[in-house]
Amino acid sequence: MFDKTPDAAPASVTAPPAGDAPTSPAAEAIRPPAGARTVDQFDTTSAEERAAASAPSEPAGERSLGTTVASLGDPSRSGFWLETPLVTAEGKGRVVYNGKSAQVDLIPIAGPATGGSRLSLAAMRLIEAPLTDLPTVEVYTGG
Numbered sequence: 001m002f003d004k005t006p007d008a009a010p011a012s013v014t015a016p017p018a019g020d021a022p023t024s025p026a027a028e029a030i031r032p033p034a035g036a037r038t039v040d041q042f043d044t045t046s047a048e049e050r051a052a053a054s055a056p057s058e059p060a061g062e063r064s065l066g067t068t069v070a071s072l073g074d075p076s077r078s079g080f081w082l083e084t085p086l087v088t089a090e091g092k093g094r095v096v097y098n099g100k101s102a103q104v105d106l107i108p109i110a111g112p113a114t115g116g117s118r119l120s121l122a123a124m125r126l127i128e129a130p131l132t133d134l135p136t137v138e139v140y141t142g143g
Contacts, residue, residue, distance in 0.1 A: 030078055039131070042075040045122040062094070065139040066113070070095075072131055073118035080126070081105040084117035086139050095119065096138040100127040106141060 032042045065086040073083060082095055082104045093106040102123045109118070119129070119137065129135040 032076055032078065036076075039121070039125070043078075043122050043125055045078060045080070050122070050126055062140050062142045065093070065141055067136050067138050068115075068117040069134045070117045070119040070124075070129065070137050071134055072124060073120050075121045077120065078122065079105065079120055080123045081107055081120045082117055082123065082137075082139065083107045083109045083119075084139060085109055085111040085113055085115045086117070087141065091141055093139060093141040095123060095127060096140070097127040097129045097135055102126040106139070 036042045065084075068084055068086055070082070073081070080102055082093065084106060085108070087093075087106045087108045089108060091106050093104055095102050095104055104120070104123050109115075116134070117137075117139075121131070124131055124135075127137070129137065
């Protein structure tokens with residue numbers, strides 16, 4: 001889907017129409033430039049944000065919500081988030097893939113708990129999940 005070369009455009013990336021801005025904390029993140037074409041251009045998170053999201057955390061009271069198959073979410077939405085049917089209200093959480101962890105905003109979407117989820121580009125990169133596959137991630141909340 002993404003090529004790391006600056007002249008290759010992603011095949012199916014379009015910015016959402018004006019007025020469709022998400023209402024989650026991730027909505028306040030910096031949006032990619034209009035002409036973004038590469039993974040690095042779409043991922044506008046700062047080194048500090050990546051460090052904070054990757055900080056080891058297994059807080060007391062954290063509980064597992066289970067696993068979900070995650071596809072790449074809207075790459076024009078910056079930040080660390082997971083849209084998932086595993087939650088019914090927005091909150092803070094954590095996703096884990098192959099031992100790598102990222103702190104994320106959990107955003108509810110309609111569907112059965114067995115339905116898939118959408119993970120932000122920044123979070124997928126941080127946990128080193130393949131952008132063009134459907135990785136299964138562990139999801140935690142609370143703490």
